[in-house]
Amino acid sequence: MGKRAEKAAGKPKALVLCSGGLDSTTVLYHAIREGYDVYAVSFNYKQRHAIELAFVRRTLEKLGLVDKWTVFDLDFTQIGASALTDASLPVPQGRSTAEMEGSIPISYVPLRNTIFLTYAAALAESKGIQDIFVGVNVLDYSGYPDCRPAYIESIEQTLNLGSRYVDDPTRKFKVHVPLINKTKAQIIEMGRALGVDYDLTWSCYNPRVAGGRVEACGTCDSCTLRAKGFAEARKR
Amino acid sequence: MGKRAEKAAGKPKALVLCSGGLDSTTVLYHAIREGYDVYAVSFNYKQRHAIELAFVRRTLEKLGLVDKWTVFDLDFTQIGASALTDASLPVPQGRSTAEMEGSIPISYVPLRNTIFLTYAAALAESKGIQDIFVGVNVLDYSGYPDCRPAYIESIEQTLNLGSRYVDDPTRKFKVHVPLINKTKAQIIEMGRALGVDYDLTWSCYNPRVAGGRVEACGTCDSCTLRAKGFAEARKR
Numbered sequence: 001m002g003k004r005a006e007k008a009a010g011k012p013k014a015l016v017l018c019s020g021g022l023d024s025t026t027v028l029y030h031a032i033r034e035g036y037d038v039y040a041v042s043f044n045y046k047q048r049h050a051i052e053l054a055f056v057r058r059t060l061e062k063l064g065l066v067d068k069w070t071v072f073d074l075d076f077t078q079i080g081a082s083a084l085t086d087a088s089l090p091v092p093q094g095r096s097t098a099e100m101e102g103s104i105p106i107s108y109v110p111l112r113n114t115i116f117l118t119y120a121a122a123l124a125e126s127k128g129i130q131d132i133f134v135g136v137n138v139l140d141y142s143g144y145p146d147c148r149p150a151y152i153e154s155i156e157q158t159l160n161l162g163s164r165y166v167d168d169p170t171r172k173f174k175v176h177v178p179l180i181n182k183t184k185a186q187i188i189e190m191g192r193a194l195g196v197d198y199d200l201t202w203s204c205y206n207p208r209v210a211g212g213r214v215e216a217c218g219t220c221d222s223c224t225l226r227a228k229g230f231a232e233a234r235k236r
Numbered sequence: 237m238g239k240r241a242e243k244a245a246g247k248p249k250a251l252v253l254c255s256g257g258l259d260s261t262t263v264l265y266h267a268i269r270e271g272y273d274v275y276a277v278s279f280n281y282k283q284r285h286a287i288e289l290a291f292v293r294r295t296l297e298k299l300g301l302v303d304k305w306t307v308f309d310l311d312f313t314q315i316g317a318s319a320l321t322d323a324s325l326p327v328p329q330g331r332s333t334a335e336m337e338g339s340i341p342i343s344y345v346p347l348r349n350t351i352f353l354t355y356a357a358a359l360a361e362s363k364g365i366q367d368i369f370v371g372v373n374v375l376d377y378s379g380y381p382d383c384r385p386a387y388i389e390s391i392e393q394t395l396n397l398g399s400r401y402v403d404d405p406t407r408k409f410k411v412h413v414p415l416i417n418k419t420k421a422q423i424i425e426m427g428r429a430l431g432v433d434y435d436l437t438w439s440c441y442n443p444r445v446a447g448g449r450v451e452a453c454g455t456c457d458s459c460t461l462r463a464k465g466f467a468e469a470r471k472r
Contacts, residue, residue: 070314078306079358110358114398118354122315122346146398154397158390162350162382 184229420465
């Protein structure tokens with residue numbers, strides 16, 4: 001048994017959904033700090049911003065976790081109806097956070113988190129993992145239905161009832177949502193305390209290539225929320 | 237508007253999960269008889285028995301529904317741990333139905349129905365469909381956790397909470413499971429009354445090519461249940 005395997009022995013395993021963004025990267029560091037033997041899972045769903053997966057890799061390389069990373073290739077283009085996967089739908093630009101409130105944004109992908117969490121649970125089940133961490137939060141972007149507490153409770157129940165764990169009294173999925181009631185600024189503060197390198201994260205929904213480099217647009221909802229979060233986070 | 241479009245106008249739409257087997261084909265005919273404007277969805281998940289999709293097509297051709305059929309390509313091989321997708325795991329052969337009872341079979345694919353129902357719901361949402369039909373049944377193969385009534389109630393709630401419909405008082409997913417308490421024999425009797433052509437269905441988990449034709453193995457759990465169902469169904 002190598003040094004890392006020895007260190008991991010006895011620790012409970014956890015699976016963290018990693019999108020390369022602020023939130024899930026903070027959750028990844030949180031799960032490590034909580035003492036879990038951490039595995040990572042990501043999704044390549046032909047999103048406009050698939051560049052985010054390169055940022056997941058950079059963070060996992062820094063943490064020595066690349067060999068515990070699974071990337072599922074999914075195809076949501078047959079579902080359509082989202083600006084994140086349908087090239088014919090423009091990504092909204094220049095909206096204030098007030099304008100984002102109160103309605104489901106066009107960047108919503110139908111049932112996306114349910115698909116992600118179900119794949120994560122299937123992978124977790126095959127590895128005997130019970131603890132799943134996901135960086136959803138409800139405060140800054142309340143338009144997404146699948147980030148709300150009632151949804152998280154329901155999917156946790158469904159994953160348990162629909163998996164092998166339903167007949168195993170010793171195992172049960174727990175969906176951890178440590179950020180659910182935090183603002184972006186609070187998440188950034190939490191992540192800084194955990195040592196997160198936010199230069200290795202990506203938020204933009206609508207990246208563009210300019211001068212051979214990939215650049216964030218700076219004006220999509222996700223860029224706006226990121227900028228607001230950093231502006232509001234206490235300086236360290 | 238063509239004749240079929242006229243006929244469909246005013247009918248509520250429904251989406252039926254079609255695997256090409258006895259159960260889902262019976263459900264397909266049932267949904268049509270119930271007066272729905274029927275759409276079909278299937279899944280190509282690198283299953284050993286992907287031949288089943290050719291049987292879905294044959295039934296849909298007979299019913300004039302091929303243009304309302306969506307097939308999602310999914311990759312479960314990264315999940316592994318099921319004899320249906322992992323070529324290194326043998327499909328059980330020659331088990332009696334008594335031997336199948338009481339434990340989760342190796343043909344179980346982790347969270348498969350949750351993944352299928354979630355993709356179905358995402359597609360349904362994008363088409364404004366609320367009614368989803370699935371041919372699960374609990375009596376003949378109670379080993380699968382994701383065929384039980386408590387699971388179906390839970391996934392229905394999760395799909396509603398995790399979708400756009402949560403904020404729409406006029407729309408709500410209903411997961412219809414008309415076969416849930418029926419035996420295979422009862423399903424076959426129901427299907428015969430609906431005019432199902434069971435020659436256009438496929439059940440075998442472990443098909444083999446012999447003499448240029450694809451043949452059912454006759455001894456896997458699914459073949460055994462199919463044979464038992466036909467033996468027990470009342471003759472017509």
